[in-house]
Amino acid sequence: MTDQIVVARLYKTMLLIRQLELRIAEIYHTDAIKSPVHLSVGQESIAVGVCDPLEKDDIVSNTYRCHATYIAKGGDLFGMMAELYGKSTGCAGGKAGSMHLVDIKNGVMGASAVVGTTIPVATGYALAMQNEAKMTGRQRVVVALCGDGGTEEGCFYESINFAALRKLPIIFICENNRLAIHTPLEKRWATNQLCERMSTFGIQTHKIDDADVFKIRDTMINALAEIRHGTSGPIFIECATYRWLEHVGPLDDHYDDYRDKNTYQLWQDNDQISRLARMLDDQVRMEIEKEVTLTIAQIEKYAEESPYPAAEELYTHVYAS
Amino acid sequence: MFTQAEEIKAHAGPQKTGTRLIRYVDALREAFEEEMARDPKVFLFGLDVDDHKGIQGSTVGLQEKFGKDRVFCTPLSEDAMTGVAIGAAIAGYRPIHVHIRMDFMLLCMNQLVNMAAKSHYMYNGQVKVPLVVRTMIGRSWGQGGQHSQALHSMFMHVPGLKVVAPANAHDAKGCMIAAIRDNNPVIFIEHRLLYSTEGYVPTQPYAVPLGKARILTEGSDITIVAVSHMVMEALRAKKHLEAIDIQAEVIDPVTLWPLDMDTIMASVKKTGRLLMIDNAWLTCGASSEILTRAMEICQEEAISMPALARMGFAPTTCPTTRPLENLFYPDGRTIAVKAYQMIKGKQAKGWEPPVSAKTEIDAFKGPF
Numbered sequence: 033m034t035d036q037i038v039v040a041r042l043y044k045t046m047l048l049i050r051q052l053e054l055r056i057a058e059i060y061h062t063d064a065i066k067s068p069v070h071l072s073v074g075q076e077s078i079a080v081g082v083c084d085p086l087e088k089d090d091i092v093s094n095t096y097r098c099h100a101t102y103i104a105k106g107g108d109l110f111g112m113m114a115e116l117y118g119k120s121t122g123c124a125g126g127k128a129g130s131m132h133l134v135d136i137k138n139g140v141m142g143a144s145a146v147v148g149t150t151i152p153v154a155t156g157y158a159l160a161m162q163n164e165a166k167m168t169g170r171q172r173v174v175v176a177l178c179g180d181g182g183t184e185e186g187c188f189y190e191s192i193n194f195a196a197l198r199k200l201p202i203i204f205i206c207e208n209n210r211l212a213i214h215t216p217l218e219k220r221w222a223t224n225q226l227c228e229r230m231s232t233f234g235i236q237t238h239k240i241d242d243a244d245v246f247k248i249r250d251t252m253i254n255a256l257a258e259i260r261h262g263t264s265g266p267i268f269i270e271c272a273t274y275r276w277l278e279h280v281g282p283l284d285d286h287y288d289d290y291r292d293k294n295t296y297q298l299w300q301d302n303d304q305i306s307r308l309a310r311m312l313d314d315q316v317r318m319e320i321e322k323e324v325t326l327t328i329a330q331i332e333k334y335a336e337e338s339p340y341p342a343a344e345e346l347y348t349h350v351y352a353s
Numbered sequence: 354m355f356t357q358a359e360e361i362k363a364h365a366g367p368q369k370t371g372t373r374l375i376r377y378v379d380a381l382r383e384a385f386e387e388e389m390a391r392d393p394k395v396f397l398f399g400l401d402v403d404d405h406k407g408i409q410g411s412t413v414g415l416q417e418k419f420g421k422d423r424v425f426c427t428p429l430s431e432d433a434m435t436g437v438a439i440g441a442a443i444a445g446y447r448p449i450h451v452h453i454r455m456d457f458m459l460l461c462m463n464q465l466v467n468m469a470a471k472s473h474y475m476y477n478g479q480v481k482v483p484l485v486v487r488t489m490i491g492r493s494w495g496q497g498g499q500h501s502q503a504l505h506s507m508f509m510h511v512p513g514l515k516v517v518a519p520a521n522a523h524d525a526k527g528c529m530i531a532a533i534r535d536n537n538p539v540i541f542i543e544h545r546l547l548y549s550t551e552g553y554v555p556t557q558p559y560a561v562p563l564g565k566a567r568i569l570t571e572g573s574d575i576t577i578v579a580v581s582h583m584v585m586e587a588l589r590a591k592k593h594l595e596a597i598d599i600q601a602e603v604i605d606p607v608t609l610w611p612l613d614m615d616t617i618m619a620s621v622k623k624t625g626r627l628l629m630i631d632n633a634w635l636t637c638g639a640s641s642e643i644l645t646r647a648m649e650i651c652q653e654e655a656i657s658m659p660a661l662a663r664m665g666f667a668p669t670t671c672p673t674t675r676p677l678e679n680l681f682y683p684d685g686r687t688i689a690v691k692a693y694q695m696i697k698g699k700q701a702k703g704w705e706p707p708v709s710a711k712t713e714i715d716a717f718k719g720p721f
């Protein structure tokens with residue numbers, strides 16, 4: 033029997049991500065959010081399974097599809113929503129928008145909208161963490177997430193080779209939703225043996241093909257323990273998943289007919305949020321749902337009421353002082 | 354779709370026979386279709402070119418018509434795919450490689466600068482690289498730091514590359530046809546906000562010669578040279594100025610390299626004033642080049658120096674939030690005020706052009 037406290041915690045974070053993103057989709061037409069939004073609806077179990085066992089000062093690096101990992105890592109929710117609204121109270125003062133969420137205090141490294149670009153940057157952060165640990169005796173870990181498309185960029189292989197060579201404290205996660213915008217994997221990969229490819233670098237690999245949040249979390253717990261104890265260098269984890277909504281924007285685009293509705297149905301039947309809901313007793317579940325609804329209302333109000341940045345903000349932070 | 358009849362008239366001239374009003378993006382598509390039908394060596398590839406959205410519609414239907422050997426998508430491997438395009442070009446084909454943002458071309462720089470630009474010269478003419486690289490400048494709806502960059506000056510800097518940035522539907526089709534037929538690597542710069550603008554475009558294939566600027570409106574008081582989407586803003590400025598009896602001559606260089614300084618200088622000699630509006634940052638940019646060339650030419654020809662000024666992006670990363678983004682770009686009103694001050698003197702204050710009607714910038718809604 034899985035620990036009910038863990039189930040409740042995972043449920044709460046996953047539900048928060050799901051409900052907040054669905055709320056973003058719902059209000060998108062009002063133009064309050066003038067930012068391209070890449071929603072993770074359907075993919076939440078990866079962000080939460082991966083981030084739940086991390087320490088606050090561990091680091092995640094992610095892509096433009098960054099809301100889920102930002103939330104799961106403990107990124108400030110008020111700052112996130114205000115950022116989407118382009119407000120001065122946003123996590124980047126309104127300069128970043130949805131695609132570049134950042135919260136260094138909580139270990140969210142700053143997302144990039146150029147596919148693949150954060151993978152080597154995360155690797156560099158891990159290099160620094162390896163050196164830091166020699167002084168502090170405590171090994172912080174970096175988690176670098178990318179999509180299946182991200183693995184096609186040269187810098188992905190170059191980074192993993194370097195990380196393996198230097199035994200860096202980094203976990204590479206591929207969120208494999210089999211789509212790059214609308215283009216399926218079959219049109220982009222000669223073979224789909226990604227883990228096998230990675231293992232030739234001499235690193236541990238894991239493939240989780242059902243998005244099971246407990247499997248993802250357990251794999252992470254073991255991986256983190258090995259890396260912290262110095263018994264393993266980089267570890268690669270491939271997680272299969274399915275994107276429920278369009279690549280960018282608020283809509284369900286299954287009507288566009290570029291993907292199979294039966295597959296969608298299978299993934300909906302396998303929805304990890306519904307699964308966790310069923311594992312909780314009603315009282316606890318309803319408490320959580322109420323709390324999530326309240327949180328969303330609060331951060332939305334905060335974002336609405338916050339001011340836009342003043343004109344002089346255009347010129348702040350061009351250079352560091 | 355929006356149609357601003359006034360601007361289109363200024364933009365594309367009056368309707369000529371054998372033309373019809375179509376969008377910039379459809380004009381591009383027509384160019385691909387006609388050139389691919391004409392020359393079996395032309396092929397088009399890149400991320401997403403064969404999906405149902407077809408690069409904002411510019412490649413829709415091409416795979417059905419020309420097959421998967423000539424129209425195909427690729428993995429996300431811009432660096433290698435650029436090399437692939439260069440190799441095929443050296444082997445005698447005419448690839449068109451597509452990027453949905455100019456920002457992503459930074460992944461292609463090694464191949465473009467070290468191979469595409471160099472090969473013909475370095476191998477003493479033994480090889481040619483007839484390559485077109487299509488790319489799009491993004492703007493608005495929170496495109497932000499990594500989806501809005503306009504890096505044309507980086508390409509202008511490198512001998513061996515041609516750089517073209519058509520600002521209307523007519524030139525989009527004609528320049529694309531010229532670029533495909535050219536035996537050099539051509540960086541073909543489009544703009545997201547130009548795609549839905551309409552212009553009169555001939556039904557027949559035609560080439561707009563590369564290296565020739567276009568005078569869009571004649572005027573005797575000031576020469577305004579504007580690049581890509583800024584041409585639309587310059588035309589708005591021209592209208593503001595007209596209302597107070599100032600006649601601006603608006604010139605679109607169309608091709609940024611090689612640059613047609615003759616057309617620009619003929620105008621400057623007439624007006625004595627040159628205001629350059631780049632759709633990019635100013636430092637080491639197209640504006641630096643054009644103003645420097647203007648000064649050099651005046652010196653060489655011993656003619657009096659014109660009044661010179663330039664405007665472009667604020668010297669910052671592009672912020673996503675709308676109020677800051679509005680300050681980041683010049684617009685019809687700020688351009689008009691600058692022109693007014695160049696004519697009346699800096700201290701001339703008190704003139705504020707009226708707020709423009711809804712533009713393509715307001716009309717553009719994401720998500721991308």
Ligand SMILES: Cc1ncc(C[n+]2csc(CCOP(=O)(O)OP(=O)(O)O)c2C)c(N)n1
Pocket residue numbers: 095097145146147148178179180181182183209211212213279400429431453457460
């Ligand atoms: C270098 C680069 N090339 C192309 C793009 C355009 N683009 C944005 S997202 C995307 C697909 C990426 O797919 P994947 O890595 O699988 O991530 P997902 O969107 O599925 O989360 C593409 C091609 C980009 N942003 N950066």
